[in-house]
Amino acid sequence: MIRIKICGLRRLEDIAIANRCHPNYAGFIVDFPKSFRSVEPAALHTLTDRLDPAIPAVGVFVDEDPAVIEQLVRTNTIQMVQLHGHETPAMIRTVQSFGAPVIKAFVIRSEADLQPAIDSPADAILLDAGQGSGRTFDWSLLKQMDRPFILAGGLNPDNLSEAIQTLRPAAVDISSGAETNQIKDEQKIKQCIALCRKEQL
Numbered sequence: 001m002i003r004i005k006i007c008g009l010r011r012l013e014d015i016a017i018a019n020r021c022h023p024n025y026a027g028f029i030v031d032f033p034k035s036f037r038s039v040e041p042a043a044l045h046t047l048t049d050r051l052d053p054a055i056p057a058v059g060v061f062v063d064e065d066p067a068v069i070e071q072l073v074r075t076n077t078i079q080m081v082q083l084h085g086h087e088t089p090a091m092i093r094t095v096q097s098f099g100a101p102v103i104k105a106f107v108i109r110s111e112a113d114l115q116p117a118i119d120s121p122a123d124a125i126l127l128d129a130g131q132g133s134g135r136t137f138d139w140s141l142l143k144q145m146d147r148p149f150i151l152a153g154g155l156n157p158d159n160l161s162e163a164i165q166t167l168r169p170a171a172v173d174i175s176s177g178a179e180t181n182q183i184k185d186e187q188k189i190k191q192c193i194a195l196c197r198k199e200q201l
């Protein structure tokens with residue numbers, strides 16, 4: 001079954017959309033002011049408390065202080081962690097010890113970027129073009145990929161079926177392609193979810 005994560009939720013309206021559309025995971029960019037999608041750690045619970053408990057909340061962090069992540073995990077504000085910076089295997093293991101599964105994101109620019117992903121101690125790996133960039137990367141680099149992966153980077157209703165059929169990812173992660181004018185778009189989210197569920201028939 002191909003799973004789908006909609007990332008970059010930041011408004012109460014986005015939570016209402018997620019509760020109606022039911023992606024497999026809901027992602028939140030935490031404490032990263034360079035992104036317009038960033039949510040303050042102290043405010044995150046006001047969003048995740050309202051999320052349908054059947055949808056795990058994934059906190060996405062960039063080189064974050066582990067104590068911040070630990071607090072959000074231990075208070076059950078988030079149920080999964082995504083590390084989207086330069087986190088080492090040791091940092092991944094530290095975060096795993098907090099009790100939530102860890103997804104490690106890797107930016108794929110060349111075949112050499114695959115081995116660290118394959119070797120990662122993370123519970124799951126995510127292959128991306130950047131950080132919520134809305135860009136795809138060269139999918140042909142994944143021909144030799146022999147570990148299940150979450151595909152991210154520039155996915156949208158127009159290229160999602162092709163991506164799934166070509167690469168058979170375990171899951172897909174979509175942010176920009178599920179927005180219009182930087183606001184989450186319910187129709188696009190519905191389309192993406194329907195395409196994923198159709199591809200797995």
Ligand SMILES: O=C(O)c1ccccc1NCC(=O)[C@H](O)[C@H](O)COP(=O)(O)O
Pocket residue numbers: 007008027029032035036037060061062084128130131132133134135152153154155173174175176177
């Ligand atoms: O979305 C962001 O602004 C962001 C900022 C910093 C780190 C990660 C970020 N996004 C992570 C994601 O999980 C996105 O869904 C993934 O990069 C794909 O994004 P897009 O290409 O926009 O679909």
